[in-house]
Amino acid sequence: MKETEHSNSSILKEIAELLNEETEIVAMLKGALVKFLNGTNFETGWIFFIDAKGRSELVVHENLPEALAHKDCHYLKKGGCWCVSRYRNEELKKASNIIECQRIESAIAADVGDHAGITHHATVPLQSGQERFGVLNVASKDTVRFSEDELALLESVAFQMGSAIKRILLTKQEQEMALVKERNRLARDLHDSVNQLLFSVTLTARAGIEMTEEDTVKEMFKEIQHLTQDALTEMRALIWQLRPKGLENGLLEAIKVYAEMLGLQLHVTVSGVLQFPSRIEETLFRIAQEALNNVRRHAGVAEAALYITVTATDILLVIRDEGRGFVMDKNTKLLSIGLQSIKDRAKAVGGTADWVSEIGKGTELLIRLPY
The missing domain is CATH 3.30.450.40 (GAF domain)
Structure with missing residues (x-):
């Protein structure tokens, strides 16, 4: 014994x-x-x-x-x-x-x-x-x-x-909380420094347009203003990715506000009740962010459609645009950083990410997550 x-x-x-x-x-x-x-x-x-x-x-x-x-x-x-x-x-x-x-x-x-x-x-x-x-x-x-x-x-x-x-x-x-805290700090720093500097450049370019009479100089200031405005939009999108605002008001509201900030008109259709665990909700938001960023940067259109269908066991998220579309080389498995990020986020919570795209006929992203 x-x-x-x-x-x-x-x-x-x-x-x-x-x-x-x-x-x-x-x-x-x-x-x-x-x-x-x-x-x-x-x-x-x-x-x-x-x-x-x-x-x-x-x-x-x-x-x-x-x-x-x-x-x-x-x-x-x-x-x-x-x-x-x-x-x-x-x-x-x-x-x-x-x-x-x-x-x-x-x-x-x-x-x-x-x-x-x-x-x-x-x-x-x-x-x-x-x-x-x-x-x-x-x-x-x-x-x-x-x-x-x-x-x-x-x-x-x-x-x-x-x-x-x-x-x-x-x-x-604890690690996730520390990561959120660091993201918030970076977001504040970007907002208080780089974001403000870009805004100042935009104002300076606008003043330069009004102060000069030379057409060549005016065009140069207009180009600076345009580029700086694009950089501001990119910076705000980056700040949002670091510290999403609006999730406290619900997933759909956060996605809509983000699309509006990017200058996209988003048509939303929902089937089922949107009550998810916080990790799933943030994953959906991050995927939607990346997908909308891709629409703005690559699709060449100013509107997209978002569909969310909720069943007893799964969530299906579809984001569709009628933009340029793309064809991925069948001989390579390399994905763009954006698409790889979406795939990785879905996989991290046991889900899948697929897409269908054709040149001139747009792109459809299909996300399925268990919850």
Whole structure:
């Protein structure tokens, strides 16, 4: 008994050290799961993150048998399961034995590979205080029921994982707050210095036009005034990108005001209720900003259309113009900085970005985000 307790303490210590060192959630969970399996009689394991709407995502797995790993873990990702259902209903409070698992049963029934004697699993919620993140499932060959000691150890590891997830999320939140603070500082500096200087140049050019009688000099001052006005518009757009104003009044209002600042007439159509998490809302706003910037700079038109459709699980954002359009070289995967930024922002929240464009017939940007 003492030897087992010593062994368990060593496992928990090793896992705690790893959890304290890692700064990325998936890598942290992967490493902790590997250590746990190597130091116990459990042979395989997998972790689901489950969001506030009850949607599960398989984020980590280790040493899965062929049947469960088949086609990118198809049978683990699809169908129902007691552990996920109990978690969604807030009935899963501690480490528990699973009497039956529909996902494992489906994989075995499909006969898509060796299930290595894995027929049942134990499960435990991943949480920190009142915050819940998902479930950790582990299994062993020809094991229907795990002992109380094994479940207690599993619960201890899950507690460590939950605390580490919370720590990393808090760290990321602090980093994001620091980034917002720095963006605000840069925006203020740009507004107070460069923006004011450009405005002064515009006034000086206007005065020069009125003071001279020579047509050549007048034209030169007009050109300076025109270029400076363009630079002012670009600068204001940059300041907006650093510190978006208007989001407190709603996403649509912020996008409309931004389009107006760029000198674009924006036609808006909405289907569904616009109530999103703050991260999704800012992502939509940033994507719309970049898309409208592209319209102003490249499309050669002064109007665009924006459509937002909200379903129970997804948001579809479409921005369309009838401008010049473009054709991307099929032999290169390089995108413009603007398009790459849009693609990266969508991908960062689990979404997709696509576009359709044709010379002389405009461009349509299609964004789909889960929420």
